[in-house]
Amino acid sequence: MNDPALSRREWLAAASASAVAALVKTRADAIDALGRQVLAPTDPALGHVVTVLGTRAPGEQPRRLLGPLELSSQSYSPLHLLDGIITPADLHYERHHGGVPSIGAADYALLIHGMVERPTVFTLGDLKRFPAVSRLNFLECSGNGKLGFDQHAAPQLTPQQIDGLFSTSEWTGVPLATLLREVGVRSGASWLLAEGGDSAHMDRSIPMEKALDDALIAYAQNGEAVRPEQGYPARLFLPGWEGNTSVKWIRRIEVTDRPTMTREETSKYTDPLNDGTARQFSFVMDAKSIITFPAYPWVLPERGWWEVRGLAWTGRGRITGVDVSTDGGRHWDAAELQEPVLPKCAVRFRHLWNWDGGDAVIMSRAVDETGYVQPTFRELAAARGTRTFYHTNNVRAWRVATGGAVTFEPGALA
Amino acid sequence: MSRRARRAAMAVAVLGALATACARGDAARAPAGAPPRFAFGSPADSVLITRLDHDARPDGHGLPPGQGSAAQGAAIYTARCAACHGRSGSEGPAPALVGGDAWGNDGPPAVQTIGNYWPYATTLYDYIGRAMPQNAPGSLTPNETYAVIAWLLARNGIVASDAVLDSAKLVAIRMPARDRFVRDDRTGGPEVR
Numbered sequence: 263m264n265d266p267a268l269s270r271r272e273w274l275a276a277a278s279a280s281a282v283a284a285l286v287k288t289r290a291d292a293i294d295a296l297g298r299q300v301l302a303p304t305d306p307a308l309g310h311v312v313t314v315l316g317t318r319a320p321g322e323q324p325r326r327l328l329g330p331l332e333l334s335s336q337s338y339s340p341l342h343l344l345d346g347i348i349t350p351a352d353l354h355y356e357r358h359h360g361g362v363p364s365i366g367a368a369d370y371a372l373l374i375h376g377m378v379e380r381p382t383v384f385t386l387g388d389l390k391r392f393p394a395v396s397r398l399n400f401l402e403c404s405g406n407g408k409l410g411f412d413q414h415a416a417p418q419l420t421p422q423q424i425d426g427l428f429s430t431s432e433w434t435g436v437p438l439a440t441l442l443r444e445v446g447v448r449s450g451a452s453w454l455l456a457e458g459g460d461s462a463h464m465d466r467s468i469p470m471e472k473a474l475d476d477a478l479i480a481y482a483q484n485g486e487a488v489r490p491e492q493g494y495p496a497r498l499f500l501p502g503w504e505g506n507t508s509v510k511w512i513r514r515i516e517v518t519d520r521p522t523m524t525r526e527e528t529s530k531y532t533d534p535l536n537d538g539t540a541r542q543f544s545f546v547m548d549a550k551s552i553i554t555f556p557a558y559p560w561v562l563p564e565r566g567w568w569e570v571r572g573l574a575w576t577g578r579g580r581i582t583g584v585d586v587s588t589d590g591g592r593h594w595d596a597a598e599l600q601e602p603v604l605p606k607c608a609v610r611f612r613h614l615w616n617w618d619g620g621d622a623v624i625m626s627r628a629v630d631e632t633g634y635v636q637p638t639f640r641e642l643a644a645a646r647g648t649r650t651f652y653h654t655n656n657v658r659a660w661r662v663a664t665g666g667a668v669t670f671e672p673g674a675l676a
Numbered sequence: 677m678s679r680r681a682r683r684a685a686m687a688v689a690v691l692g693a694l695a696t697a698c699a700r701g702d703a704a705r706a707p708a709g710a711p712p713r714f715a716f717g718s719p720a721d722s723v724l725i726t727r728l729d730h731d732a733r734p735d736g737h738g739l740p741p742g743q744g745s746a747a748q749g750a751a752i753y754t755a756r757c758a759a760c761h762g763r764s765g766s767e768g769p770a771p772a773l774v775g776g777d778a779w780g781n782d783g784p785p786a787v788q789t790i791g792n793y794w795p796y797a798t799t800l801y802d803y804i805g806r807a808m809p810q811n812a813p814g815s816l817t818p819n820e821t822y823a824v825i826a827w828l829l830a831r832n833g834i835v836a837s838d839a840v841l842d843s844a845k846l847v848a849i850r851m852p853a854r855d856r857f858v859r860d861d862r863t864g865g866p867e868v869r
């Protein structure tokens with residue numbers, strides 16, 4: 263505008279905006295959708311200038327939740343503090359078996375050998391020179407959610423504590439199939455051994471079929487270099503499979519004709535069942551969902567319209583639907599799925615709920631393209647028994663009490 | 677070979693390569709115009725491979741020469757392992773290695789140990805030799821590793837208390853939980869398993 267003077271109409275508009283602001287200011291007890299007190303907007307002070315690295319707003323400081331401060335430990339993503347499906351890289355869950363190694367880009371190399379024509383060492387530069395692929399995929403520890411399968415779990419548990427060993431990123435790297443074509447896989451080869459460069463040299467056997475399907479050697483996450491705790495300089499990434507198989511800091515791949523039977527795939531990441539067997543190489547993560555709002559520790563301040571929000575995913579392909587119940591599982595409604603719905607990727611679901619202010623149990627169940635429906639506690643316990651530890655994907659529920667306090671409802675539909 | 681015959685031979689070779697690529701399912705992944713090989717990377721020599729290749733398999737592949745006795749293993753265990761796994765192998769705080777309840781009709785053992793859950797004895801070498809002790813991974817010699825394994829297996833009642841183990845004896849051990857393990861039998865459809 264050339265004329266700095268305000269027209270009468272503009273002045274009136276500005277005055278009316280101020281009046282609205284003043285009204286908001288007088289409502290110092292207003293609260294937002296997440297139950298936090300809303301402060302009135304203030305006149306802006308002079309801002310700061312550009313910076314080489316952005317930071318979060320001081321009042322927005324989500325954090326991972328730490329397991330034991332030991333070399334073999336884990337940290338949990340704050341699912342209840344995140345929107346959409348992407349996990350900021352610095353909040354991606356961790357699970358380490360020998361701590362986070364410090365590996366420089368210049369020191370990194372990936373050896374591929376065994377049943378191949380040309381045993382080869384690839385530098386990070388070599389890996390980046392190959393045609394690249396980017397994919398949005400979730401990663402989930404197969405031990406994620408053991409509290410969700412515990413009928414005696416405490417009600418004061420957050421989504422982060424129950425299912426926080428779950429995160430979603432855009433992963434960029436070179437397809438493992440490309441590297442295997444380079445080295446020339448010999449006939450008869452059917453497995454790989456993938457080994458990490460951590461102090462545990464954690465290793466897992468991977469079927470050749472998966473390696474040639476959608477396996478990546480990933481060096482970037484959400485547009486930047488993979489974080490050290492996610493496997494810098496490069497990691498194996500196996501979409502839809504239990505996180506342990508996506509070996510971080512990958513330094514060696516041996517092509518074989520049989521599994522190596524490592525510790526992690528025999529004594530650890532296996533599923534002892536009630537029928538007397540232990541299920542081995544149970545790679546694929548079944549369909550699962552969890553409501554992240556409202557959930558503990560949120561408190562609904564008043565009755566009325568609230569949007570139930572959550573995450574759903576399946577390692578078998580695409581989520582085709584998520585049902586939400588707000589009456590303890592008697593009635594189910596189809597939730598809205600946020601596009602895009604991608605295979606082996608988190609999906610954000612939403613469902614409008616007019617809460618009447620009374621005691622209510624809310625829950626969600628995911629359905630995937632194979633027709634698999636996220637099981638109830640009773641169904642999963644009947645199929646596997648209750649001493650299995652991994653792959654616990656039963657329906658998670660929250661109790662919204664009169665007054666608005668939300669708590670975890672363990673053993674729902676047991 | 678005539679020019680025509682050479683062409684025909686080349687066509688067969690190209691078709692064969694394509695068929696192989698298709699059979700492996702990776703043909704679609706190669707970008708348009710990609711060569712059969714980029715030839716990025718460097719040849720890996722046997723020195724490098726030997727330095728990095730330390731896994732051990734149930735068929736004995738990768739198990740080094742050497743041997744150790746359970747008696748020798750007791751002393752090594754006390755010095756190198758007991759601080760985390762406990763004096764007798766079951767006190768922790770690190771995972772219990774010895775004992776655990778039997779795998780009865782009322783479900784799998786609540787505490788899973790080498791004795792009641794590990795299906796292959798060679799896995800002990802694969803893991804201990806490379807990843808243990810946690811504060812100095814890979815520092816046990818092959819003889820020390822065999823000795824510690826002998827002690828752990830003796831404590832679990834799987835070998836005699838005066839056992840001496842080497843690669844052949846380790847491969848021959850039939851672990852109690854061996855027949856429990858089955859490949860993933862989920863069906864990939866609607867069934868909850």
